[in-house]
Amino acid sequence: MNELKILYENESYIGFFKPTGIPTVFGKEKKCFLKIIKENHPKLFNFTGFKKEEGGLLYRLDNETNGLVLFAKTKEAFENFINDQNLEKIYIAKVTNPPLTKKGTINFQIAHKSSKRMVALIPNKKINFQGKAKNAETKYEILKNNLIKCFIKKGLRHQIRVHLSAINCPIVGDDLYSKNGNNANELHLSCVGIKSKNLDIDVANKINLL
Numbered sequence: 001m002n003e004l005k006i007l008y009e010n011e012s013y014i015g016f017f018k019p020t021g022i023p024t025v026f027g028k029e030k031k032c033f034l035k036i037i038k039e040n041h042p043k044l045f046n047f048t049g050f051k052k053e054e055g056g057l058l059y060r061l062d063n064e065t066n067g068l069v070l071f072a073k074t075k076e077a078f079e080n081f082i083n084d085q086n087l088e089k090i091y092i093a094k095v096t097n098p099p100l101t102k103k104g105t106i107n108f109q110i111a112h113k114s115s116k117r118m119v120a121l122i123p124n125k126k127i128n129f130q131g132k133a134k135n136a137e138t139k140y141e142i143l144k145n146n147l148i149k150c151f152i153k154k155g156l157r158h159q160i161r162v163h164l165s166a167i168n169c170p171i172v173g174d175d176l177y178s179k180n181g182n183n184a185n186e187l188h189l190s191c192v193g194i195k196s197k198n199l200d201i202d203v204a205n206k207i208n209l210l
Contacts, residue, residue: 020064
């Protein structure tokens with residue numbers, strides 16, 4: 001992994017750039033982004049957030065997704081962030097073809113298709129799934145050509161990937177939700193900002209993502 005990049009910092013929060021191909025948290029793989037952060041910024045683990053071993057981590061990114069991963073520096077900052085009902089996470093994606101409208105909202109429910117895949121429940125289409133479907137909303141706007149900006153709230157697993165695929169605009173490099181992933185080497189999806197009462201971060205200009 002290259003040098004750890006800090007993308008944003010104030011008295012309450014600090015955000016790092018997570019590269020493509022590394023899990024955010026501990027799992028089957030020995031290597032994870034959380035371990036790297038702990039080695040370099042141990043004070044972020046002086047309190048328990050979602051889990052004791054995760055410290056001030058505020059959300060995860062998929063292994064294949066890169067971009068901003070934000071940490072709270074204190075328990076109070078953590079609580080303020082997760083209780084902010086107006087919070088939005090901002091992503092930029094490169095899709096195989098742009099949506100039909102310049103702006104739009106995708107609100108299909110999402111459920112588990114298998115242990116590795118999720119699925120969008122499209123009305124009037126028979127789809128087999130496991131467990132309970134959950135509500136999800138992805139807003140988007142076209143930036144230029146095949147680049148789009150997406151806005152989500154809390155976010156379900158693979159939400160943006162599943163929703164864009166469901167409207168026939170799969171993300172470039174997404175071998176899981178596209179037939180061939182457009183033959184790209186990696187997924188072209190990046191978290192570039194956070195909007196909330198506490199924060200308004202847009203780091204796209206600092207990340208050469210797509």
